[in-house]
Amino acid sequence: MKKLFFYFFFISKISFGNELPNLGDYSETIIGAHEERVIGREILQQAYQSKSIINDVEIEDYLYKLTNKLVQASNYSGSGLTFFIVNDRSINAFAMLGGVIGVHTGLILSSSSESELASVLSHEIAHITQRHLARLVGKMQKDSFKSYLGIGLALLLARSNPDLARGALTASQALSVQTVLDFTREHEKEADRVGLGILNKAGFDVRGSIDFFKTLQKGNRYSSGAAPSFLRTHPITSERISDIENRLTEYPYKQRLDDPSFHFVKGKIKVFLQEKKSIKKQLESNVKNKTYANELGERYALSYAYLINNDYKGASRELEWIQNTNIQNPMIDQLNIKILLRKGDTNLAYLAMKKALIKYPNYRAFVYELGNYLIKNKPTNEAVKFLESYVKIFHSDPEIYKLLAKSYSLSGKQTLQYESLSQSFYYSYNLQEAIIQMDMAVRARDGNFYEKSRVESRLKQLQKEKEIYEISKENL
Ligand SMILES: [Zn+2]
Structure with a gap:
């Protein structure tokens, strides 16, 4: 099991000046930085022992790069934020105590641009920089606070692993806790506003936030029709939307090209989330009929789908199409290595790994591959x-x-x-x-x-x- 643990030792402190509202002194809370770290560790320990964390170094590294940009653009000054990816089709992301942020694969999959995805992550980072949860918990009774340890995770695991969630607390408790956890309207507004600032400073299109709300309203076609869980913890009122729309006028229009990794990561998740034969059929038909949002991502996914179905010829054919675009991206090299290894072309794979590591010296997927190869050969x-x-x-x-x-x-x-x-x-x-x-x-x-x-x-x-x-x- 792997993780993303980011220490930001050199975060430049960005002052939001008078813009920072005063929602009360931090000293009002009963929970300090040390306690928060203990809780954060507890949450992560339980999360990592569950089976709901996604275990793919390329998806992790993509999210690492993206969130790193956002955190650098925020006024976060704590000792570290930890992001982890939950394998869950529903559209959701959640900030927890201790600087822990969970991101559902469903959120990544349903975002139609990086700015949309970044808008949600910025909002969550803002909940942490504004210490919303710590303040909320500070107002709770000490007893109910103690049970918080189980709560954050129970909510997280409720979908992916009902048994674990049941062990943590009963459904009725979860419900009342959910009410407490629902952020106040004030907090939501503040997270929207601070989040927009982060988004803009990090170079994303702030209009991504409104686009994301539209995506939410359309619902998630990959989930089973249930209301996106994001809406439960972050109720979107018309007031919030008009508030954001008003703020958008303060920002210049910014056209932003998405990193190809964004489309590849989505492609990979698509393949992960479905049964291998049916996803292959679906992607084949999408490519044939040109029914996709992004051809590059769709062909990447199709190549992966062929690979896991042991159709190496098909996998190579799609890879070739991607290579012919001349786009330079480590995920393309990694796909090539995977295909060579599965085909049994170990010598070619070895050469490809060495070449890839020279091109991208700190790409962890190559380090894992080559490490494994050396151990065996x-x-x-x-x-x-x-x-x-x-x-x-x-x-x-x-x-x-x-x-x-x-x-x-x-x-x-x-x-x-x-x-x-x-x-x-x-x-x-x-x-x-x-x-x-x-x-x-x-x-x-x-x-x-x-x-x-x-x-x-x-x-x-x-x-x-x-x-x-x-x-x-x-x-x-
Ligand atoms: Zn929120």
């Missing part, structure tokens, strides 16, 4: 060397740690194997398992003096972190 020290160099760049990427652990295991290096595995669990928010693995690293007998003292002190550090975390949870 080359002397183990080659894989170790390669992955060690990348773990320095992506020092909180659980997948790279996992691959590194595998390559250490093949070289018979136990201390390092358990240490890497522990790191992999740690960055997947599984502190308990991280401690177990680090304990095994300490017990392994093959480490040198330097490695031994490193894993020993790391184990102490993890145990201390767990202790503080448990105490903080009890004191919430």
Whole structure:
């Protein structure tokens, strides 16, 4: 399981000046930054242990790039925002305590432009920069606040995993909590206004926000006709719409070309969400009859659909069409690598991976592919060397740690194997398992003096972190 955890150490603080309304002093809230972090961690821990988080590095990296732009354009000054992608067809995104933002695949899929998608994300980021949830929770009774830990996630998982949600709280509780969680009209207006500022500053078309409302009204053709859940937590009133429309006049018209990755990501999600034979048929007919919003994205999706149906000829044919557009994008190279690997052209795949990594040195999908390839096909020290160099760049990427652990295991290096595995669990928010693995690293007998003292002190550090975390949870 992978994650997106962004630390923004160098965020330039952008002052909104007098525009920032005063909805009350922050000190009115009973919840501080430390408590928020504890809650954020708890939410992520539960989310990552559920099966509802999407596990695709290219979709993650796309969202990372997009949200990074928006956060840089906001006045966010906390220690980090975490975004994760929920595999759910309904149109929704939600901000939670602790700077955690969940994004449904249905939202990405139904956005007809990047500006539309960015408008929703900006709105959610604004809820966080304006500390709306913290203020709301601050007004709640201490007892009901305590149950918040279960709540955010129960709402999130209600659709994707009913069993988990049921365990967290009963439906009636969820309902009353939902009422509390519904943002006040004031908060919604503020998030709209601050969100528009973020959207504009980040270079998107602010009209994307109104377009998105229209998309919502049309409903989501990929969901089963239920009212988009976004509407439940963010009620759209005519007042809100006219408010936004009035504000739009303050901004110049901006035509913006979408990044091809946007169309590719949508294509990938389309294929993920449906049964493989039926999606292939559907995409084939769309391409044949030219019934699509974007040909590039549709052909990319079709190539993927052929690939998962083991039709390599079809997959290559669509890829070729995309390559002939001369558009340069790592997702095209990655599709090529995938096709070569599935076809069994391992040597060609290897060359393609190496070439792709030179072109896009920090594209994680290539690092995973090449890491995997080296583990399977080359002397183990080659894989170790390669992955060690990348773990320095992506020092909180659980997948790279996992691959590194595998390559250490093949070289018979136990201390390092358990240490890497522990790191992999740690960055997947599984502190308990991280401690177990680090304990095994300490017990392994093959480490040198330097490695031994490193894993020993790391184990102490993890145990201390767990202790503080448990105490903080009890004191919430
Ligand atoms: Zn909202």
